[in-house]
Amino acid sequence: MTTITKINLGQNGPLVSKLGLGCMRMSPVWGGVGSDESESIATIQTALDHGINFLNTGDFYAAGHNELLVGKAIKGRRDDAFISVKFGAIFYNNQWLGLDLRPVAIKNFINYSLVRLGIDTIDLYQPCRLDNSVPVEDVIGTVADLITEGKVRYLGVSEITAEQLRQAHSVHPVTALEIGYSLADRQIESDLLPTAKELGIGVVAFANTAEGLLTGEMHAPLAAGSYQHHFPRFQGENLIQNLATVEVLKQMARDKGYTATQLAIAWVNAQGDHIMPLVSMNRRARLSENMEAMEIGFTPEEMDVLNTHFAPGAIVGGTYLQR
Numbered sequence: 001m002t003t004i005t006k007i008n009l010g011q012n013g014p015l016v017s018k019l020g021l022g023c024m025r026m027s028p029v030w031g032g033v034g035s036d037e038s039e040s041i042a043t044i045q046t047a048l049d050h051g052i053n054f055l056n057t058g059d060f061y062a063a064g065h066n067e068l069l070v071g072k073a074i075k076g077r078r079d080d081a082f083i084s085v086k087f088g089a090i091f092y093n094n095q096w097l098g099l100d101l102r103p104v105a106i107k108n109f110i111n112y113s114l115v116r117l118g119i120d121t122i123d124l125y126q127p128c129r130l131d132n133s134v135p136v137e138d139v140i141g142t143v144a145d146l147i148t149e150g151k152v153r154y155l156g157v158s159e160i161t162a163e164q165l166r167q168a169h170s171v172h173p174v175t176a177l178e179i180g181y182s183l184a185d186r187q188i189e190s191d192l193l194p195t196a197k198e199l200g201i202g203v204v205a206f207a208n209t210a211e212g213l214l215t216g217e218m219h220a221p222l223a224a225g226s227y228q229h230h231f232p233r234f235q236g237e238n239l240i241q242n243l244a245t246v247e248v249l250k251q252m253a254r255d256k257g258y259t260a261t262q263l264a265i266a267w268v269n270a271q272g273d274h275i276m277p278l279v280s281m282n283r284r285a286r287l288s289e290n291m292e293a294m295e296i297g298f299t300p301e302e303m304d305v306l307n308t309h310f311a312p313g314a315i316v317g318g319t320y321l322q323r
Helices: 037-049 065-074 103-117 136-149 162-171 192-199 236-256 260-269 285-293 300-309
Strands: 006-008 015-017 020-022 054-058 082-087 089-092 095-099 122-127 152-158 176-180 202-206 275-280
Touching: 020 037, 037 065, 037 285, 054 065, 054 202, 054 275, 065 082, 065 103, 082 103, 082 176, 103 122, 103 136, 122 136, 122 176, 136 152, 136 162, 152 162, 162 192, 176 192, 192 202, 236 260, 236 300, 260 275, 260 285
Parallel strands: 020 054, 020 275, 054 082, 082 122, 122 152, 152 176, 176 202, 202 275
Antiparallel strands: 006 015, 089 095
16 A cells, blocks of 8 residues: 545645545444444554544544544554544434534533543544534634634534535634535535635545445345435435446446446545545555545546536435435
8 A cells, every 4th residue: 555645625724635534433323333443443543554644533423432442543643643523413322312512512522522532632623514503603613712722723614505614714714624425416516615615625525435325336125224224315216226327337447447436436536636535444454445546547538427427416315415
């Protein structure tokens, strides 16, 4: 494996790896089974060895378990890691209860995060969503105060609208926007992505394989316990039609000598120098494959085939990304 390319996160942001490591699935989130902890820690440390320094977690991932795991992995290697933390979601018994974005809650959340991670400062701190329950000015203003105090370095936002992004940026400069983006989910291209680019905000793009749809490994019907059953995209005729659409990606992957997953990541990577694919990994064996994906290029003809075949609306049925 080679060392990953570095980019500036946003117009005036820090230098980070062009590929980000999503750590969520290393923990037993949403009632699932967690990964082997020693392998997860080894995966993070191996990623750091190869220059993947952007580590993404959330204080609500398995009630703090994920932050504790990341903290163990970066112990003694703080300068090698850029830590991104989401806050604000409230869960009970793996059930979503809503958001708590009150300033007093944010100040409470960050102290717990700092202790679990074993660090003094969080590099990128971001509300996981904004729902108008608390004025945007109060949410963003609180993070700005934490930056002044030295507990946070940069402000991020996640899963918001273009209007909310402008509003947040007017309160304090936003360094990065975390948002779902893939060949199958391109709705943000009409307004949110152009707004981020206009404002000089970096984009951290997760769900590059669209909940597994673009991996080339999904088959109908799904297993009974698959979480994807909750989304119309993976139900009945929708799933059959969508899998047929994915065949074009699979064929191109075979022709180029890669996997469909690699091409899905490569397409996101090719959308701009300001866009970072955020890929979930919990095994070291995945690192080489995903780093290789960052080196894949497309001819203009290949890109035209993908953009045309996966034009917005080509994948039928929604997911939580289209709420």
